[in-house]
Amino acid sequence: MSDIQWSDGAPIYRQLKDRVIAMMLDGILKPGDALPSVRQVAAEYQLNPITVSRAYQELADENLVEKRRGLGMFMTEEAALKLRGNERERFLNDEWPGVLERIQRLGLTMKDLLPPGTTL
Template sequence: MSIAWNDNSPIYRQLKERVVGMMLDGALKPGDALPSVRQIAAEYQLNPITVSRAYQELVDDALVEKRRGLGMYVTDGAPEKLLASERERFLSDEWPAMVERIRQLGLNIDQLLSAASNGGGK
């Protein structure tokens, strides 16, 4: 996993989002172990506290569980929980802005479906 950090949000949040993306993509499944804090810190030249903070947020969201002496593991039901929350976030945060932009551009459903079937209008 190649990572290019950006300055728009804290690195711990970016790391958390990458782990969430891996769960949504199926690269991390329930029961899978996350790489250790030390391993991620060394591999991406991060402060271990930054990695720990990202992992702690995943624990707080009940997506990952700590197993004493063993590490962090993806919880059962994490992908389903993530998918439900991401769908809700999309519909409440992203979709209204997209609908407004579609309205501004005067696009209709046929144009949108045609663009989608042609690979996004490329």
């Protein structure tokens, strides 16, 4: 979880939660992997352990991680699939319409959008 830049725009626990979700989507965390301990994250980023616990609890409430008594928090098997589906839906509903509008406004063709050397 290194190199986190905290912003003033959102609560720290939310930013931490979003970072863990990004790690899941990017495959840095895989199903069954343990999350760093609350104490470890709190010490590394000089955060209040309650802040870290809140981020982890929200992940647990969304069934993205599960608590294993005495062992810690672990990414659930269905987390990546659920997150990818949510991210895909958000992209298609919120971002894609604007991207498509810009493509059309600029008169871009399929050839313009494909990497050089790619054929259809």
